[in-house]
Amino acid sequence: MQVIGDRVNIYDDSGKLVADNVPVEGLDPINNQAIKKILYEIKRTVIINLEKVEKSLRTGELGGEFCKMPHYAIPDIAIIDNAERIRERVEAFIKSSKDDDSRVELLNGGRYLLIQLPKGMIDVSADYTVSALVGGSATVQAIVDVCKIDPLKAQACSTAIFGRYPSTIDFKGGAIISALGVPLRLEHLGYGWRTIQSNIIVSLANRNAMKAAALAGCFEMGYLVNAGNLIGRYRRLYLLGFAYECLNAENLVYDTVRATGKDGTTGRVICEILDRALMKGVIKAKERLPSGFVVYEPVDLELWNAYAASGMLAATMVNCGAARCAHGVSSVIVNYNEMLLNETALPDVEFGRAVGTGLLLDFLTHALYGGGEVGIMNANHPNLKTSKLFVMPCVAAATALDAGTLTYPPEKTAGVFSQVFKHIKEFNNPIKSVADAAMEWEGMK
Amino acid sequence: MEDSADKKRYKPQFCPGKTIIAENRRRYLNPDYKLKKIRNLTDEDIIRLLGFRAPGEAYKSIHPPLEELGEPDCPIRKLVEPTPGAKAGDMIKFIQFTDSIYFAPIMSTIRARLYHWRYRGCDVGALSGRTPLEMRERDLEVVAKELLETEIFDPAVNAVRAITVHGHSLRLDENGLMFDAKRRTLYSESDNCVYYIKNQWGRPLDKPINFGPKADENELKMRTCAYRIDNVDFEEDAKEFLKVIFNVYEERVKGGWGFKVQK
Numbered sequence: 001m002q003v004i005g006d007r008v009n010i011y012d013d014s015g016k017l018v019a020d021n022v023p024v025e026g027l028d029p030i031n032n033q034a035i036k037k038i039l040y041e042i043k044r045t046v047i048i049n050l051e052k053v054e055k056s057l058r059t060g061e062l063g064g065e066f067c068k069m070p071h072y073a074i075p076d077i078a079i080i081d082n083a084e085r086i087r088e089r090v091e092a093f094i095k096s097s098k099d100d101d102s103r104v105e106l107l108n109g110g111r112y113l114l115i116q117l118p119k120g121m122i123d124v125s126a127d128y129t130v131s132a133l134v135g136g137s138a139t140v141q142a143i144v145d146v147c148k149i150d151p152l153k154a155q156a157c158s159t160a161i162f163g164r165y166p167s168t169i170d171f172k173g174g175a176i177i178s179a180l181g182v183p184l185r186l187e188h189l190g191y192g193w194r195t196i197q198s199n200i201i202v203s204l205a206n207r208n209a210m211k212a213a214a215l216a217g218c219f220e221m222g223y224l225v226n227a228g229n230l231i232g233r234y235r236r237l238y239l240l241g242f243a244y245e246c247l248n249a250e251n252l253v254y255d256t257v258r259a260t261g262k263d264g265t266t267g268r269v270i271c272e273i274l275d276r277a278l279m280k281g282v283i284k285a286k287e288r289l290p291s292g293f294v295v296y297e298p299v300d301l302e303l304w305n306a307y308a309a310s311g312m313l314a315a316t317m318v319n320c321g322a323a324r325c326a327h328g329v330s331s332v333i334v335n336y337n338e339m340l341l342n343e344t345a346l347p348d349v350e351f352g353r354a355v356g357t358g359l360l361l362d363f364l365t366h367a368l369y370g371g372g373e374v375g376i377m378n379a380n381h382p383n384l385k386t387s388k389l390f391v392m393p394c395v396a397a398a399t400a401l402d403a404g405t406l407t408y409p410p411e412k413t414a415g416v417f418s419q420v421f422k423h424i425k426e427f428n429n430p431i432k433s434v435a436d437a438a439m440e441w442e443g444m445k
Numbered sequence: 446m447e448d449s450a451d452k453k454r455y456k457p458q459f460c461p462g463k464t465i466i467a468e469n470r471r472r473y474l475n476p477d478y479k480l481k482k483i484r485n486l487t488d489e490d491i492i493r494l495l496g497f498r499a500p501g502e503a504y505k506s507i508h509p510p511l512e513e514l515g516e517p518d519c520p521i522r523k524l525v526e527p528t529p530g531a532k533a534g535d536m537i538k539f540i541q542f543t544d545s546i547y548f549a550p551i552m553s554t555i556r557a558r559l560y561h562w563r564y565r566g567c568d569v570g571a572l573s574g575r576t577p578l579e580m581r582e583r584d585l586e587v588v589a590k591e592l593l594e595t596e597i598f599d600p601a602v603n604a605v606r607a608i609t610v611h612g613h614s615l616r617l618d619e620n621g622l623m624f625d626a627k628r629r630t631l632y633s634e635s636d637n638c639v640y641y642i643k644n645q646w647g648r649p650l651d652k653p654i655n656f657g658p659k660a661d662e663n664e665l666k667m668r669t670c671a672y673r674i675d676n677v678d679f680e681e682d683a684k685e686f687l688k689v690i691f692n693v694y695e696e697r698v699k700g701g702w703g704f705k706v707q708k
Contacts, residue, residue: 013520013521014520206518208692232703233703254520261525263565265562269560286692293689294458296686299561301700302700322526323527323565332561335558335561343460345690346693347696347700351701352697366579384551402578403511
């Protein structure tokens with residue numbers, strides 16, 4: 001594998017230097033323990049909504065809308081009251097040894113059951129559905145045991161947790177909450193890490209825009225490795241893009257927002273980015289046209305792309321942040337790139353892919369062609385799959401800056417995720433953790 | 446990183462070209478240029494034209510004011526000042542323009558770029574024949590006033606239409622007005638003025654809004670930022686524009702192909 005020699009200084013979400021002279025090679029997920037930890041924790045985690053299970057079983061409304069089966073109902077079932085016993089039983093099923101890293105906990109006063117599988121199970125499994133399947137099965141059996149369910153009604157417990165699966169390809173109407181979507185819904189092979197919704201990322205980052213962008217970047221990097229995009233000729237493009245856009249390398253994103261946050265617009269952000277790119281020699285004037293218009297060209301194409309992508313995130317933060325509204329993100333993506341290339345003749349983010357993604361995102365989030373809302377978008381969407389790495393951080397940051405205009409806000413659809421990883425430093429401060437891990441990787445070489 | 450004003454190297458240039466069309470584009474897009482005011486509309490006129498609330502009625506809110514709500518701990522929120530509408534928790538509302546191909550001062554592509562050069566907290570739709578602009582309601586009213594009162598709006602060839610927008614590519618009628626299936630505008634021969642007799646939704650207004658005289662074609666030809674073969678032909682600026690476009694595409698292809706690594 002070729003080695004990318006670039007080094008960057010990484011600043012945290014409040015513009016403080018956290019690591020200097022970081023090798024970008026160390027930001028590759030296969031070299032970076034912090035990204036590995038983030039991905040591993042997400043992969044092995046599933047949450048069962050016990051409150052929903054209890055309600056479904058009490059009413060016989062199993063498998064979501066239009067499925068009412070009163071004859072399957074168990075009106076007196078007490079799942080929440082027995083939550084602790086169910087948790088203990090599930091733990092007994094899942095724990096492979098006394099000191100493995102599995103974790104089974106109750107959240108929100110027993111309304112949710114958090115299950116994290118031990119490493120051994122993840123290693124043995126062919127894909128990431130193991131968490132949902134093992135966690136779901138363990139909970140079904142625990143409920144049957146603890147609540148002493150009649151054999152003829154046990155199937156209802158399974159349906160209450162797994163929903164209509166396998167009649168449907170996902171757990172429709174079930175009580176399984178997983179950050180990752182099911183493999184049968186992947187747009188292409190290797191898209192597992194792209195199934196994480198913007199709302200979930202924002203909940204994991206506790207509504208911090210920079211951290212949300214960083215986590216979105218970590219998941220996209222996981223995907224790039226998985227799908228074979230982080231090798232060969234595009235390796236430097238994505239490593240630099242990740243460092244600058246998602247990890248605030250050279251304080252580019254934060255400092256641009258600081259300079260334009262009070263009264264800036266998307267256009268002013270473009271001027272800031274171009275100013276900085278000129279100062280650092282990333283771009284240079286190529287030709288002056290008779291009208292006085294100067295055509296610019298990148299000195300370093302991949303580094304320029306990283307600068308442009310950082311500007312796109314900064315413009316999102318300034319414009320969507322000013323309105324405290326996430327919906328404008330598609331408009332920023334389209335017009336930032338459009339204005340940038342008309343302004344300078346430089347290539348736009350990811351060489352045209354970002355602008356195309358933004359255009360369809362605009363249609364889909366503004367009820368032109370159906371679609372959905374910014375918060376429930378993920379990079380596995382037929383639209384957002386078009387751009388790798390660079391767009392999803394903008395979508396996540398915009399969602400984080402929303403003050404309450406979304407119909408499906410993070411607190412409503414994914415609020416529970418804000419509690420799950422709150423004691424893990426990689427989720428609390430992804431920028432610093434990833435930077436430190438890159439330095440450690442270099443020290444170990 | 447230094448960002449003091451005297452060290453700034455980059456001055457925005459907006460677009461290439463030497464013709465009056467390019468000049469107009471640069472003027473309209475430049476946020477430091479104050480758009481020339483050519484008519485007076487009252488705040489009440491704007492509210493009635495938008496049709497979301499009655500004059501004097503309170504703004505509807507979608508969430509409590511930010512002060513009451515309490516913002517999450519995010520350094521970016523501390524840096525980015527919310528707009529007045531965002532601070533108050535206003536609902537998101539919109540104004541939508543349709544711009545005729547017959548020498549309208551401004552049209553879709555330039556309009557979207559103008560919004561993003563000049564205004565904060567905007568959400569512009571990307572469509573060919575119409576341009577919606579979504580913002581917090583009180584911010585929208587301020588922006589709409591500037592858009593409607595200045596040189597970039599002519600009541601005959603630019604129109605405010607929330608629905609039934611069709612008309613931008615049709616021939617103008619006998620009075621020089623753009624076709625409107627909902628007949629929102631009325632040309633008065635007696636004073637050569639264009640009146641909005643319906644709001645942007647096509648609902649009749651109790652009192653017409655006078656948008657003043659429509660510009661004659663020669664004046665529009667000087668104000669427009671669209672190239673046309675019967676006015677300023679694109680060919681006159683094509684050399685410069687094509688240089689820009691070729692440069693963009695050349696670099697896009699190099700980047701997409703991973704050119705440098707291969708070399």
